[in-house]
Amino acid sequence: MHHMPRTNGMNVAVVGGGISGLAVAHHLRSRGMDAVLLESSARLGGAVGTHALAGYLVEQGPNSFLDREPATRALAAALNLEGRIRAADAAAKRRYVYTRGRLRSVPASPPAFLASDILPLSARLRVAGELFSRRAPEGMDESLAAFGRRHLGHRATQVLLDAVQTGIYAGDVEQLSVAATFPMLVKMEREHRSLILGAIRAQKAQRQAALPAGATPKLSGALSTFDGGLQVLIDALAASLGDTAHVGARVEGLAREDGGWRLIIEEHGRRAELSVAQVVLAAPAHAAAKLLRPLDDALAALVAGIAYAPIAVVHLGFDAGTLPAPDGFGFLVPAVEQRRMLGAIHASTTFPFRAEGGRVLYSCMVGGARQPGLVEQDEDALAALAREELKALAGVTARPSFTRVFRWPLGIPQYNLGHLERVAAIDASLQRLPGLHLIGNAYKGVGLNDCIRNAAQLADALVAGNTSHTP
Known part of the structure; x- marks a missing residue:
């Protein structure tokens, strides 16, 4: 050169x-x-990389992408990879949050939310009161937590909004900027005042702009990867x-x-x-x-x-028949629970081809902005920690026969x-x-x-x- x-x-x-x-x-x-x-x-x-090990496809960093970005589809097409895109299994639609002592299913619709036990009743009613929420004063950079409390209330912010950001940023809800992390929410507030009103109006507009009969949308919107992982x-x-x-x-x-x-x-x-x-x-x-x-x-x-939040990814693989396949995409753990794990992805449920012959693969996340010190532990300590947390949070008592740990001291940028x-x-x-x-x-x-x-x-x-x- x-x-x-x-x-x-x-x-x-x-x-x-x-x-x-x-x-x-x-x-x-x-x-x-x-x-x-x-x-x-x-x-x-x-950070992107897939490893084929002991009958598993394990991701060292990111796990998947949402198939809703035209540029990603265009890149896949240019590289002749469109036929290799794999959407998540239908079972991955369900997601869980660890709150009030156990895993609880995240409701998929507003009526389901009001009937669910994801939050105590008073907190669910406070979320319904979002219809009457006020706009933020102009021109101030507001934390995600402050924005959430104004719209959804204290409890929903602590449990649901924190869980959502954890799955993306592994950040601190009090430090993250809402405008930088979830610009759509800020835009909805500006245009509609209430997020619920904004969502209802957006759905209505979508229905009116429905595709003509016979037309198929190119982008599935589904959580996706490739047949051999992101590698x-x-x-x-x-x-x-x-x-x-x-x-x-x-x-x-x-x-x-x-x-x-x-x-x-x-x-x-x-x-x-x-x-x-x-x-x-x-x-x-x-x-x-x-x-x-x-x-x-x-x-x-x-x-x-x-700033960057450090993160460790701990893969635990279990032999076929040693435990039931977990349901859903995985679970997230809000900071208020004070656990030592951010959450886990049910990799073998979400993308069954990533585990051979009925094996079960959990991908556990540790560290983040709130507990950066945990990532400094060695790989054995991190694997032991993930096993203990998986047992406490999801009742997994089986012994994993496969463990692989990836540590990222500079993991996810913090907006x-x-x-x-x-x-x-x-x-x-x-x-x-x-x-x-x-x-x-x-x-x-x-x-x-x-x-x-x-x-x-x-x-x-x-x-x-x-x-x-x-x-």
Whole structure:
């Protein structure tokens, strides 16, 4: 890679080979732009990865995606993977929350909610009173908890809203910004005042815009993965990039150079330099900040200030016949319960092909923003903790015959209070560094779909020659 030639000034270096970097590089190359991808570790995919072990398909990071993002479908189609998408089993529609001493089913509709025991009656009635809730004062960044208490009441916020955010952010409901984490809720409040009214009106509009007879919607909206796990997507992206994707290539420095950028790279013990017109930093925020520091200290500080919640994924596999297959997608545990587990995914129930011959696979989540210290324990301690919690919460007494632990000290970016303001300040600072772009799950969406959509938008902007695009 020593002094790669610059081809008509339009070549791009993508730094970071997680899903964001892979998707950007793929889009650029498929549109005829010359892009090279540099990943410091020995493998591509970042947090996304599937391992076939002992008759199980285990995910090291994200578990699935909602099939409702056109950009994800378009990427799958471009890679010839549409036929390999697998929707979750119908049993996964049911979800549980551990509250008041046991697992309780989350009701699927408002009438079912009023009749359910997910919350005490007084708290259910308070949620019904949401019809009369008030809007937030203009222009303040409100925590998810404060927003929830205003609309749904104290108890529903503690139990239900906290459980929902735990499943996505593993965050602290008092710290997360509602506008950054659930912008749809804020939009509904602005437009309809009441979330319930907003939901009723949205349903009505949907029914009126029903599809003509015979038309089938392309996006199922179902929780989905691929037949070999999410690794299928990573492998296809890697194959499409071929030798333009470099692993074991660490970017040590970044400097401006006559209208473009020069990268100092350490690749397999050799030092190399690369001159490019554009740089896309698709590395995690802390890694991006390190490269930005010599260029713009204030920008680097903004980027480095994005907090991450550590998370451990503990897979426990049970032989066929040792325990009944659990019902539903899984369960979540609100912080108010003060347990040592955030929740568990019933992986073999949700995607039966992920466990051979009647085996049962639980994927347990530990740590998060509220209990970061738990993730520092070694793998044996984490496996023991998950077993104890699974027994206490879900009554699982069988011995697992398979255990696999993945620890992520920098797991999930936290869109805490001030996040939108921070991202706007990052965008503004990048205007002063033409040809430099930031992308990834730290800025404008933590999910797989967000990463893929944002990558497609950035690639389109670069192809259009719009160099003012930012995360």
